[in-house]
Amino acid sequence: SHLCNICLVRFLDPANGDYIGPVMVAKESRFAGEYHTQMAYHKNFMRTQDIAASFGRRFNDALDEAEKYFNAASQAFIRGLPRILFIEPMVVELIENGVEKNILIERYLVGDYKKFNSNMGF
Numbered sequence: 001s002h003l004c005n006i007c008l009v010r011f012l013d014p015a016n017g018d019y020i021g022p023v024m025v026a027k028e029s030r031f032a033g034e035y036h037t038q039m040a041y042h043k044n045f046m047r048t049q050d051i052a053a054s055f056g057r058r059f060n061d062a063l064d065e066a067e068k069y070f071n072a073a074s075q076a077f078i079r080g081l082p083r084i085l086f087i088e089p090m091v092v093e094l095i096e097n098g099v100e101k102n103i104l105i106e107r108y109l110v111g112d113y114k115k116f117n118s119n120m121g122f
Contacts, residue, residue: 008108023108026092028101035100042091042104049089056084 005028010019060083067075089106 009105024105025108027104027106035102038102039091042089042102045104046089046091049086053086053088056086059084 007026009024009026011021011024012018013020063078063081063083067078070078087106087109089104091102092105093100093102095101
């Protein structure tokens with residue numbers, strides 16, 4: 001895996017110091033100190049996430065379109081099928097101890113998590 005140093009984070013309102021937005025997960029690349037290598041990794045991750053999200057939207061649209069070709073019972077079944085949603089990641093650039101870094105951040109998903117692969121295959 002190319003990721004390590006995973007932690008939960010929150011954004012702060014600069015005006016009053018209150019938490020704003022949802023709890024997020026920050027993932028620092030194991031390529032610590034190599035800014036351009038980190039950024040290349042994050043850009044590739046975000047590109048593949050965007051491609052996967054577009055396939056998810058196409059799948060969801062196909063399910064919605066399919067409803068009109070079936071009777072009421074089948075339409076209800078189709079409406080009950082889960083839809084595919086992808087969280088939108090972001091890269092935050094920061095300076096820590098004089099070292100410029102970039103951290104991948106995405107919304108924290110509450111619930112039990114089951115990993116189905118090792119990120120290097122099954």
